[in-house]
Amino acid sequence: MSVNEFVIPGLMPLLQRQAESGTVAKLVNALDASPLRETRTDAVAVADKKAIGTVRFEALGKVYQSSAGKVSALEDISLDIQAGSIFGIIGRSGAGKSSLLRTINRLETPSSGRVWVDGVDVAALDENGLVALRRRIGMIFQHFNLLSAKTVYENVALPLRVARVPNAEIHQRVTRLLELVGLADKHATYPGRLSGGQKQRVGVARALATNPEILLCDEATSALDPEATQSILALLRDINRQLAITIILITHEMSVIHEIADRVVVLEKGRIAEEGEVWKVFGNPQHDATRALLLLLEHDLPQDLRATLVHEPPQDKAFERILAFSYTGAGGLEPDFIRIGEALDTRVRLIHGGLDRIQGHAHGRLLLAVDGRAQLPKLDNLTTGQGAIAHDIQEIGYVV
Amino acid sequence: MSFELSIPFAQYTRAFADTFTMVGISGAIAFFVGIPVAVLLNVTTPGGFLASPRLNRAVGSVVNSFRATPFIVLMVALIPLTRLITGTSIGVWAAIVPLSISATPFFARIAEVSLREVDPGLVEAAQAMGCKKWEIVRHVYLPEALPGIIGGFTITLVALISSSAMAGAVGAGGLGDLAIRYGYQRFDTEVMVIVIAVLIVLVTSVQAAGDYYVRWLRNR
Numbered sequence: 001m002s003v004n005e006f007v008i009p010g011l012m013p014l015l016q017r018q019a020e021s022g023t024v025a026k027l028v029n030a031l032d033a034s035p036l037r038e039t040r041t042d043a044v045a046v047a048d049k050k051a052i053g054t055v056r057f058e059a060l061g062k063v064y065q066s067s068a069g070k071v072s073a074l075e076d077i078s079l080d081i082q083a084g085s086i087f088g089i090i091g092r093s094g095a096g097k098s099s100l101l102r103t104i105n106r107l108e109t110p111s112s113g114r115v116w117v118d119g120v121d122v123a124a125l126d127e128n129g130l131v132a133l134r135r136r137i138g139m140i141f142q143h144f145n146l147l148s149a150k151t152v153y154e155n156v157a158l159p160l161r162v163a164r165v166p167n168a169e170i171h172q173r174v175t176r177l178l179e180l181v182g183l184a185d186k187h188a189t190y191p192g193r194l195s196g197g198q199k200q201r202v203g204v205a206r207a208l209a210t211n212p213e214i215l216l217c218d219e220a221t222s223a224l225d226p227e228a229t230q231s232i233l234a235l236l237r238d239i240n241r242q243l244a245i246t247i248i249l250i251t252h253e254m255s256v257i258h259e260i261a262d263r264v265v266v267l268e269k270g271r272i273a274e275e276g277e278v279w280k281v282f283g284n285p286q287h288d289a290t291r292a293l294l295l296l297l298e299h300d301l302p303q304d305l306r307a308t309l310v311h312e313p314p315q316d317k318a319f320e321r322i323l324a325f326s327y328t329g330a331g332g333l334e335p336d337f338i339r340i341g342e343a344l345d346t347r348v349r350l351i352h353g354g355l356d357r358i359q360g361h362a363h364g365r366l367l368l369a370v371d372g373r374a375q376l377p378k379l380d381n382l383t384t385g386q387g388a389i390a391h392d393i394q395e396i397g398y399v400v
Numbered sequence: 401m402s403f404e405l406s407i408p409f410a411q412y413t414r415a416f417a418d419t420f421t422m423v424g425i426s427g428a429i430a431f432f433v434g435i436p437v438a439v440l441l442n443v444t445t446p447g448g449f450l451a452s453p454r455l456n457r458a459v460g461s462v463v464n465s466f467r468a469t470p471f472i473v474l475m476v477a478l479i480p481l482t483r484l485i486t487g488t489s490i491g492v493w494a495a496i497v498p499l500s501i502s503a504t505p506f507f508a509r510i511a512e513v514s515l516r517e518v519d520p521g522l523v524e525a526a527q528a529m530g531c532k533k534w535e536i537v538r539h540v541y542l543p544e545a546l547p548g549i550i551g552g553f554t555i556t557l558v559a560l561i562s563s564s565a566m567a568g569a570v571g572a573g574g575l576g577d578l579a580i581r582y583g584y585q586r587f588d589t590e591v592m593v594i595v596i597a598v599l600i601v602l603v604t605s606v607q608a609a610g611d612y613y614v615r616w617l618r619n620r
Contacts (some may be wrong), residue, residue: 105528127532134530145525149543149620158539159529190620206529216528 051119053083053213053246055104060113062099062270073099074270077113081248081263083213086240088261088278089250090293096270097250101216104248105137106130118213135163138207138245142219144199146191152178152202153187159209177205181235197228204235208243215239217249221256233259254293258282258358266290279361283328283391302352305367309397319372319398322351323379325390329361333388340389343382346374366390372398406590407582416598418492418573422564426499427557430507434556435549437463437504438511439537445516449523449533463505471502471563475570482570495572499563507556514548515541547617554610558603575599 062074074096081087089097102108103115106122115122117133125133146155156177160170178184181201191199200220207215217236221229237260240247251257257264257278265275268289274281285291305322313319325340327333335355341348353366370376379393437459443449444456466474475498482497483489518541526536542549565576575595583592 107524107527131530131532134528137528139525139528141521141525143519143521145519145521147522147540147544149546149617150539158526158531162529162531162535162539192620210530 051083051116053244054116054118055079055081055087055214055246055248056116057100057103058114058116060100060103060110060115062096062103062108063111072270074103074110077270077272079265079272079275081246083246084240084244085262086237086247086249086260088257088264089248089267090252090254090257090264091250091267091273091289092293093252095267095289097252097267098218100267101218101248101250104214104216105134105139135159135210136212137214137216138210138212139216139218140200140203140207140220142222144191144196144203144223146199146202146206148191150190151187152183152189152191152194155191155202156205156209159206163210173209174205177208180208181205195228196224197231200224200228200232201235204232204239208239208245212245214246214248217247217251219251220249222251222253229256230259236260252293254282258356262359266293277359279329279358279363282356282358283330283361283363305352305399308399310399311397313372313398314400317400319400320349320369321372321374321376321398322396323368323370324392324394324396325353325366325368326392326394327355327363327365328391329358329363330391332361333391334362335366336389340368343387343389344370344374344376346370346376367396369399406588411578412594412598415573415575415578415595418577419561419564419575419602421492422495422499422567422572422574423557423560426496426503426564427553427560429496429500430503430556430560431553433500434504434507435511435542437508438515438549439541441508441512442515442541443533443537449536463508466501466505467509469502471498472566474498474502475566479570490571492567492572492574494570495564495567495574499560499567502563503556503560506559507552510552510555511545511549514545514552517548518544547614550610550617551614554607554614557606557610561599561603561606575602 057077057079060074060077061072064071064073077100089100091097099108103110104117104122106115106125109123117137120133122130122133147158150158153174156174157170160173165173174187175184178187181204183198183201183205186194186198186202191202194202203220215236220236221232224232233256236247236249239245240260247260249256249261261278263276264278264281266273266281266287266289268287273287273289274285281290282294285294309322313321325335327335337348337350347370349369351367351369353364355362355364355366357363379395381387382389383391383393441456441459441463444452444459446453446456469477475495478498478501479489482494485497486493488494522540522544523536526540531539564572564574565579567574568577568580575598579592579595582588583595
């Protein structure tokens with residue numbers, strides 16, 4: 001079996017169009033020039049070219065047999081993951097994310113339902129079919145899972161070696177991949193001598209070795225420091241854009257989803273709590289699980305404010321009214337302080353809060369203080385229609 | 401200054417060569433047979449990727465029964481087999497048969513423990529990249545467990561040096577035999593002291609070499 005079997009016709013022109021600049025572009029061109037890309041046998045059954053890079057779950061369920069009886073890890077999961085997208089799966093630990101991700105390359109076998117990858121039912125594959133499928137799906141891990149007895153070069157080369165790719169081509173590809181992840185000078189180093197971020201870069205290079213259409217990321221940044229996390233996320237985003245690889249990632253950190261995902265599904269106790277575009281789910285969470293996960297990102301009341309906040313307007317004292325303005329990102333509505341000032345017809349002081357921009361949509365919460373004596377218009381009228389100044393306005397209390 | 405040995409120096413070199421041959425050859429056999437047995441035990445264990453509890457139990461009990469038999473008893477019990485293989489029941493080659501048969505299960509168990517301690521995440525990564533079972537053994541299990549396997553092999557060699565002393569019972573010679581015949585039976589303390597000193601140096605060197613190699617493997 002050769003690598004040629006999992007190179008997909010029609011992908012190269014697409015990649016070339018996307019490859020404009022940078023190392024990834026160079027890699028793409030280099031890969032195109034290599035004979036790996038020229039032919040493809042029909043050993044890999046791909047039902048439909050349009051389905052390349054897609055994953056579909058259909059009423060998926062997974063039941064574990066444990067000493068305490070049957071434990072249901074996944075229940076009735078139905079999802080469609082588009083080719084070329086970055087799809088996030090988030091949930092607390094034990095929510096079933098890991099099992100769900102592993103059903104895609106059949107490291108985990110579902111108890112019920114189906115998984116379709118590239119339009120092919122994963123459960124129907126024999127061993128050779130499964131190996132071919134796994135070569136079209138790269139995977140990176142929280143703890144990197146690099147082989148400690150092999151050098152960086154040998155680690156990245158291994159998927160190609162077991163795919164019986166000729167040595168000269170392996171050399172060419174591994175060299176390009178290590179350039180892509182910025183570790184060309186570390187090729188002879190053993191993983192034990194690398195930092196966490198560098199190890200994960202090797203993991204990414206290894207996952208990309210066989211030109212996969214799909215990249216699975218299992219908590220890929222959870223063991224990394226913030227700086228390494230940012231650089232790995234940037235690398236993943238680059239790969240997704242330049243190589244048009246579908247990225248499916250699981251994480252328990254909202255910030256990761258926020259950073260790179262297009263769509264997100266929130267898992268809670270093995271079920272889908274909600275699913276949708278990231279900015280919508282973030283801006284307007286419908287499920288408690290989502291809100292709980294978002295809490296860490298939210299700008300909650302600062303300590304000093306919480307200490308002085310009262311719920312009744314103080315008598316015979318000057319006080320300020322605290323309003324919480326929420327922005328979900330919908331309709332391009334963003335805080336406009338002149339309009340806010342005009343709408344409330346009084347002086348407005350920003351005391352706390354912030355906005356995040358996700359996929360071009362501003363979302364966040366601002367705490368504003370206005371003079372307690374000011375006569376405010378009806379707040380509900382300020383959140384709808386043309387005159388809207390925020391998606392939601394709540395009076396949360398008073399401070400002296 | 402001249403020093404008169406109580407027995408000819410050639411006796412010592414002969415004994416050393418015999419011990420070296422017995423330990424070397426039975427050690428090599430234990431290594432090359434023990435590793436496949438260890439791999440078999442590891443992959444057939446429940447939860448392993450060729451899980452087969454019956455095969456695992458069968459191989460496991462053969463290994464255990466050889467481990468349970470004291471070497472001196474094993475050596476005598478195996479005489480018919482030894483004669484079948486080597487055509488004789490005395491001498492160095494006759495000792496190599498029971499030494500190998502005793503060292504192989506011992507080493508296999510130690511190697512199995514090292515294999516068992518390979519991070520399952522690495523096996524998962526290999527599966528995810530499209531490795532077949534044999535490739536996982538070759539590229540993941542064996543290289544990753546190598547430091548433990550070498551450490552275990554060092555222990556096996558030391559145990560073999562010790563067992564080989566009993567090989568004198570089948571007339572195989574060796575350092576242990578020299579110490580028994582001259583040092584113990586003829587009250588020649590000099591032979592006893594020299595043999596013990598040589599054995600200490602031998603065991604220490606084997607252990608040091610093994611430790612050095614393991615440290616080198618681990619520090620890459």
